[in-house]
Amino acid sequence: MPFNHNHRYHPLLLRLVPPGTERALDVGCGAGGFARKLAARGIDVDAVDVAGEMVRLASGFGSPGPGRVDVRRADVADEELPANTYGFISCIASLHHMPFGTVAKLRDALRPGGVLAVLGLARPSTPADYAVELASAPVNVAARLVVAAGEWLNGGVEPAPQAPVNMTFPTMARLRRDSRDLLPGSTIRRLPFWRHLLTYRKPLA
Numbered sequence: 001m002p003f004n005h006n007h008r009y010h011p012l013l014l015r016l017v018p019p020g021t022e023r024a025l026d027v028g029c030g031a032g033g034f035a036r037k038l039a040a041r042g043i044d045v046d047a048v049d050v051a052g053e054m055v056r057l058a059s060g061f062g063s064p065g066p067g068r069v070d071v072r073r074a075d076v077a078d079e080e081l082p083a084n085t086y087g088f089i090s091c092i093a094s095l096h097h098m099p100f101g102t103v104a105k106l107r108d109a110l111r112p113g114g115v116l117a118v119l120g121l122a123r124p125s126t127p128a129d130y131a132v133e134l135a136s137a138p139v140n141v142a143a144r145l146v147v148a149a150g151e152w153l154n155g156g157v158e159p160a161p162q163a164p165v166n167m168t169f170p171t172m173a174r175l176r177r178d179s180r181d182l183l184p185g186s187t188i189r190r191l192p193f194w195r196h197l198l199t200y201r202k203p204l205a
Contacts, residue, residue, distance in 0.1 A: 006195075008193065009191065010034055013119060014038075016117045017043070017088045021087030021114075025085075025088075025089045025090070027094050032047055032057070032071060036064050038067065038090075040064045044067045047069055047071045049074075050073065055071055076105065077098040077105075081105055085110075085111060086110055086114055089110060091116075096120060096168070100178050103118070103179075107200065110202040112203065112204045113204050114201070115202075117198070122169050122171060
């Protein structure tokens with residue numbers, strides 16, 4: 001598999017899924033890799049993406065079961081979502097493609113106790129942010145070399161279709177401020193590989 005920073009965080013995201021989750025929403029599902037991992041846990045997944053090529057690719061893999069994966073082309077920023085429905089909602093490198101206010105719609109779509117997990121990208125704002133960015137560079141090079149060596153030993157890999165990329169990111173300061181307003185009680189954790197993890201758990205009451 002070609003090197004992908006986001007895939008490295010799938011195990012971290014899976015640990016955030018609340019016990020007993022029956023239905024999940026994967027926003028910006030891409031090729032559907034994370035949605036299939038959720039389905040393998042017995043969760044029914046609504047996987048959506050605005051890119052038709054990604055939807056076609058994700059639909060071609062099917063579901064690994066026992067949960068189902070329903071893949072469709074949609075822009076959650078423009079459509080209605082059912083309220084109090086999902087036990088888990090994931091956004092993997094997709095939120096910066098839409099207005100940040102979309103998180104209010106995702107928040108409302110969570111069941112009480114449900115979790116919204118956003119693996120996103122943002123520009124640094126503080127010395128601590130810049131320190132993590134700087135430390136990511138040599139780790140990134142080492143990781144890519146390891147993956148490339150494995151691919152070479154296995155005879156190489158076929159180029160995979162790539163999802164559309166938006167290189168315009170908010171600042172961490174803006175992200176923290178907007179998260180406090182729209183997702184009270186949420187946390188933001190800066191991660192290597194130029195990522196952050198925004199986590200929000202909907203109150204039970």
